[in-house]
Amino acid sequence: MLVKLQFLNFFNFFCNRKLLVAFCLIVTIQMFGHGDLSERILLKTIEIIEDPENYKLYYERGFLYQQHIDYNEALEDYIKSESLGNTDKVLHYRMAEVNYLTNAYSNALVNIGAYLKVDSIDVKAKKLEAQILFKLNEYEKSLKSYQYVLQNTIDLRPEDIIEYTHIILSENNKNYNSAIVAIEFGLQKLGSNTISLQLKKLEYLKESEQVEKALQQFNYFIIQFKRKEFWFYKKAKYLIEINRKKEARITLKFATRSIEELDTRFKNMESIKKLKEQIKNLENKTNQ
Amino acid sequence: MIKISAQLILMLFTFFSFTQTAIADIPEIETIARIKNFGVSSDTTAVKVERGPYLQIATPTSVVVKWRTNVPTESVVNYGLELGLLSDKESNFNEMTEHEVSLTGLKPNTKYYFNIGNEAGVLSESSTGDMYVITAPKVGTKQFVRAWILGDAGTANNNQRNVRDAYYKYVDTESANTGKTDMMLFLGDNAYRTGTDVEYQNAFFDIYHNMLKKSVAWSCLGNHDGYSADSATQSGPYYDIFSFPTGGQAGGTPSGTEAYYSFDYANIHFIILDSHHSNREVGGAMYNWAQTDIQNTTQDWIVTLFHHPVYTKGSHDSDTEDRLIEMRENFMPMMENNGVDLILNGHSHSYERSYFLNGHYGFSNTFNPNEIKNGGHTVGISGKGDGKTDGDGIYQKTNEATAGAVYITTGSAGKTSGGDLNHKAMSVSLNELGSCVMEVEDDGQGGQNLTVKFIRENDEVDDYFTINKKGISQKVESIKKAEKEITVKKNAIALFDADKDVVYIKVNPGERLKKVKIYNNLGKRVIKSKKSNIDVSGLQKGMYVVEVKTDKSTYTETIIIE
Numbered sequence: 054m055l056v057k058l059q060f061l062n063f064f065n066f067f068c069n070r071k072l073l074v075a076f077c078l079i080v081t082i083q084m085f086g087h088g089d090l091s092e093r094i095l096l097k098t099i100e101i102i103e104d105p106e107n108y109k110l111y112y113e114r115g116f117l118y119q120q121h122i123d124y125n126e127a128l129e130d131y132i133k134s135e136s137l138g139n140t141d142k143v144l145h146y147r148m149a150e151v152n153y154l155t156n157a158y159s160n161a162l163v164n165i166g167a168y169l170k171v172d173s174i175d176v177k178a179k180k181l182e183a184q185i186l187f188k189l190n191e192y193e194k195s196l197k198s199y200q201y202v203l204q205n206t207i208d209l210r211p212e213d214i215i216e217y218t219h220i221i222l223s224e225n226n227k228n229y230n231s232a233i234v235a236i237e238f239g240l241q242k243l244g245s246n247t248i249s250l251q252l253k254k255l256e257y258l259k260e261s262e263q264v265e266k267a268l269q270q271f272n273y274f275i276i277q278f279k280r281k282e283f284w285f286y287k288k289a290k291y292l293i294e295i296n297r298k299k300e301a302r303i304t305l306k307f308a309t310r311s312i313e314e315l316d317t318r319f320k321n322m323e324s325i326k327k328l329k330e331q332i333k334n335l336e337n338k339t340n341q
Numbered sequence: 342m343i344k345i346s347a348q349l350i351l352m353l354f355t356f357f358s359f360t361q362t363a364i365a366d367i368p369e370i371e372t373i374a375r376i377k378n379f380g381v382s383s384d385t386t387a388v389k390v391e392r393g394p395y396l397q398i399a400t401p402t403s404v405v406v407k408w409r410t411n412v413p414t415e416s417v418v419n420y421g422l423e424l425g426l427l428s429d430k431e432s433n434f435n436e437m438t439e440h441e442v443s444l445t446g447l448k449p450n451t452k453y454y455f456n457i458g459n460e461a462g463v464l465s466e467s468s469t470g471d472m473y474v475i476t477a478p479k480v481g482t483k484q485f486v487r488a489w490i491l492g493d494a495g496t497a498n499n500n501q502r503n504v505r506d507a508y509y510k511y512v513d514t515e516s517a518n519t520g521k522t523d524m525m526l527f528l529g530d531n532a533y534r535t536g537t538d539v540e541y542q543n544a545f546f547d548i549y550h551n552m553l554k555k556s557v558a559w560s561c562l563g564n565h566d567g568y569s570a571d572s573a574t575q576s577g578p579y580y581d582i583f584s585f586p587t588g589g590q591a592g593g594t595p596s597g598t599e600a601y602y603s604f605d606y607a608n609i610h611f612i613i614l615d616s617h618h619s620n621r622e623v624g625g626a627m628y629n630w631a632q633t634d635i636q637n638t639t640q641d642w643i644v645t646l647f648h649h650p651v652y653t654k655g656s657h658d659s660d661t662e663d664r665l666i667e668m669r670e671n672f673m674p675m676m677e678n679n680g681v682d683l684i685l686n687g688h689s690h691s692y693e694r695s696y697f698l699n700g701h702y703g704f705s706n707t708f709n710p711n712e713i714k715n716g717g718h719t720v721g722i723s724g725k726g727d728g729k730t731d732g733d734g735i736y737q738k739t740n741e742a743t744a745g746a747v748y749i750t751t752g753s754a755g756k757t758s759g760g761d762l763n764h765k766a767m768s769v770s771l772n773e774l775g776s777c778v779m780e781v782e783d784d785g786q787g788g789q790n791l792t793v794k795f796i797r798e799n800d801e802v803d804d805y806f807t808i809n810k811k812g813i814s815q816k817v818e819s820i821k822k823a824e825k826e827i828t829v830k831k832n833a834i835a836l837f838d839a840d841k842d843v844v845y846i847k848v849n850p851g852e853r854l855k856k857v858k859i860y861n862n863l864g865k866r867v868i869k870s871k872k873s874n875i876d877v878s879g880l881q882k883g884m885y886v887v888e889v890k891t892d893k894s895t896y897t898e899t900i901i902i903e
C-alpha cells in the first residue's frame with residue numbers, strides 16, 4: 054500500500070517542474086560534485102522547495118553556503134530568513150560574519166550591534182565587534198571590545214593575544230610597551246613558554262630598540278631549547294645589526310659548535326646546511 | 342516535516358549515493374540501552390558510565406583518564422601493576438559528570454591496570470584485564486611502536502565497524518607484538534556530520550570503546566569537527582572531548598593551544614597541525630610554533646598529521662582547494678628541510694600514498710618522477726618505486742642522505758567517495774575502505790624500519806611500504822661521539838680535563854700567552870685569567886668559548902664542560 058502510494062507520488066513529482074530541476078541537480082552533483090557541503094546545500098534546497106516560507110530553512114542553508122564560502126548566497130538567504138520573521142540573535146551574528154568576510158564592515162557593525170543588544174556578554178560576538186571596529190579604523194573602541202574578550206574568554210589562544218597587540222600598534226605605532234604588557238598577560242594565561250608569544254615579544258623588543266631586553270629575550274630561547282644552533286645564529290645576527298661585532302663573533306662560535314654536537318643526520322639536513330652557510334656569511338661580516 | 346515528495350527525492354538521492362552516505366545509521370545495542378535509561382530521573386537512576394574510560398596525553402610518567410557519568414558523582418581511578426591488586430588511587434571529590442583524572446608519578450614503559458568509579462565503588466572495570474594504560478617509553482627509546490591511523494572515520498555505520506574490525510583482527514593475530522596498539526591517531530572528521538556530542542558518542546565512543554580504554558587517542562581537527570567546534574574559543578565537542586598538551590608536557594614545544602601541539606613517543610616526534618581553523622601563513626602563530634618545534638627535536642623519526650591533504654585527487658583536489666595548497670606551499674618546504682619522514686592526512690575519502698618525495702610543492706601536473714639530483718621530486722634509487730621489500734625496494738634514509746618523505750591521504754575509515762584518483766605524486770590510489778597501521782621496529786643492522794600498511798575492511802592489506810633509516814642505534818652514536826672527541830682534542834688550543842676540572846691552554850711554539858677569557862653560552866664572560874691551567878670547578882656544565890690572546894694573535898676555542 055505504502056509502496057503504491059509512493060509510486061504515485063513519484064509520478065506526480067516528475068510533473069512538478071521545480072522538483073524536476075532539483076532532481077537534475079542531484080544527478081549533476083552526484084556526477085561532478087565532491088564534498089559533503091554541496092550535498093547538504095542541495096538537500097536543504099529541496100526542503101525549501103517544499104516549505105518556502107520557513108525562515109529556519111533559509112537560515113540553515115545560508116549557514117551551509119557560508120561554510121562553503123559562497124558568501125553572497127549566504128547573505129541572500131539570511132536576508133530572506135529575516136524578512137520571513139527570523140528574529141534569532143544568531144542570525145545577526147552570522148550576517149555580521151558574512152559582511153565582515155566580504156569587507157562590508159559598516160553593515161557588519163550594524164549586525165553585530167543587533168546581536169550584542171540581545172546578548173552583551175558573548176565573548177565571540179565581542180571579538181567580532183572588535184575585529185570589525187579595527188577594520189573601520191576605530192582602534193580605541195576596538196581595543197575596548199577586545200579587552201573584554203581577553204578578560205572573559207576561558208580558553209584564550211595565542212592568536213588572540215597577537216591580534217590584540219596588532220590593534221594596539223595600529224592605534225599607536227610606538228606603543229610597543231603596551232603590546233608587550235599584553236604579551237606578558239597572554240604568557241601568564243597560556244603558560245610562560247608559549248612559543249608564538251615569546252617570539253612576538255622578541256619581535257617587539259627589537260622593533261622598539263630595547264636592545265638589552267631583546268638580548269635577554271634571545272637568551273631565554275637559548276636557555277629554553279635543547280637545540281640551540283638556530284638561536285645562537287639569530288642572536289649573532291641581531292648583535293651585528295646593532296654593531297656589537299665581538300659579541301656576535303663569540304655567539305657564532307657557539308652556533309658552530311652546537312651544529313658539530315648534533316647527530317650526523319641533523320647535520321646533513323637542508324635547514325642545517327643552510328644555517329652553516331648563513332653562519333659563514335655572518336662570520337665574514339664580523340671580520341670586516 | 343518534510344513532505345512525501347521530498348522524501349522521495351531523498352530516497353533517490355540516497356539511491357545515487359547509496360554506498361556509504363551516513364545520513365542515519367542503526368545505533369549499536371548499547372547506545373539504545375543508554376538512551377532508554379536517560380529518561381529516568383536522577384534520584385532513582387543508579388550512577389552509570391555513559392562514555393569511556395578513554396586515555397589522553399600519555400607521557401612516560403603520566404596519563405589522563407576521562408569518562409562521563411549519567412549523574413554527577415566523584416571521580417576515582419584505582420590502578421596498579423597487577424590486575425588483582427589495584428592498590429593506587431587517584432580521586433576528585435567534586436561531583437561532576439565529565440570526569441578527568443591525571444595519574445602521575447608512573448614508571449615509563451609500564452603497564453598499569455585500572456578501573457574507574459566513585460567513592461561508593463567501581464563503575465567500570467575489565468575482569469579480563471582489557472582496561473589498562475602502558476605509559477610512554479622514555480624519550481628517545483628505540484623500540485617497537487605501533488600506531489593505528491584513522492582518517493574521516495566518523496560515519497557510525499557498518500563501513501566504519503568493518504574497518505575497525507579488520508584492524509582488531511590484524512592486531513590480535515600478528516605474530517609479533519600481538520594486541521599492542523601504542524596509540525590511535527585520528528586524522529579528523531571523527532564524527533559526521535558536524536562533530537556534535539551525540540555524533541561523537543555514536544561514531545567515536547561507541548565504535549572504538551574497546552580500544553579507547555587501553556590505547557591513547559590523539560587527533561587533529563577536521564572540517565566536520567570544526568562545524569561544531571570553534572578553534573577561536575577552543576570550545577565545542579572536539580575541544581571538550583579531547584585533552585591535548587598545550588604546554589609541551591608530552592615532549593614538544595608549548596603551543597599554548599589545543600588546536601596544534603606536539604608530543605614525543607619513544608624515538609618518534611609527532612607534530613599535529615590544524616589545517617582547518619588556524620592561520621596557515623608563513624610567519625603566522627602556528628607556522629612559527631611548528632618551525633621552532635621541529636628545529637628543536639633530536640628524535641629519530643618525525644611524523645606530522647593534519648586533516649587537509651597535501652596531495653590528493655580523491656573527493657578533494659589539492660590543485661584547487663585553498664587549505665590544501667596552503668599547507669603544501671607554506672608548511673611542507675619547512676618541514677621537509679627539517680627532516681619530516683611521514684605526513685598523514687585525511688579529508689579525501691580514499692587511500693592515496695605517495696612515492697618517496699622531496700620538494701614537490703606545485704600542482705599534480707608539475708610532478709617530476711626523476712631523482713632530486715636530476716631535478717625531479719623523488720629521493721634515491723628506489724624513490725620512484727613502490728617502497729616494498731618484495732617490489733621495487735624499500736625507501737632509504739641514511740645519516741648522509743636525509744631527504745625523503747611519504748605522504749598518505751587516508752580518509753576512508755568510514756566511507757569512500759571516489760574522485761579521479763590520479764595524482765601524479767601518488768604511487769597508489771585506491772577508492773577502498775580501510776585504515777592504516779604504522780609500525781616502527783629495529784632492522785637488525787643498527788637502523789630502523791618504519792612500515793605503513795593499508796588494511797582494508799575485508800582484512801586484506803592492499804598496500805604497504807617501508808622507509809629504512811640507517812645508523813640510528815644508540816651504539817653507533819656513542820662510538821661516533823668518542824671518535825669525535827679524539828679529533829677535537831688533537832688540535833685544540835684549550836682542553837678541558839674533566840678529572841681535574843681544569844682547562845689547559847696550549848699556545849703555539851714561539852708565542853707567549855697573554856690573556857684568557859672564558860664566556861658562557863649567553864655571551865657573558867665568566868673567567869679572566871693569565872694562567873695556562875685554569876680552574877673551572879666553579880662553572881656549570883655546558884658549552885663555553887675560550888678566547889686566548891698571545892703576543893702574536895687571538896684564538897678562540899669552544900669547550901664542553903661535562
Ligand SMILES: [Fe+2]
Nearest residue numbers: 530563564688
Ligand atoms: Fe574533511
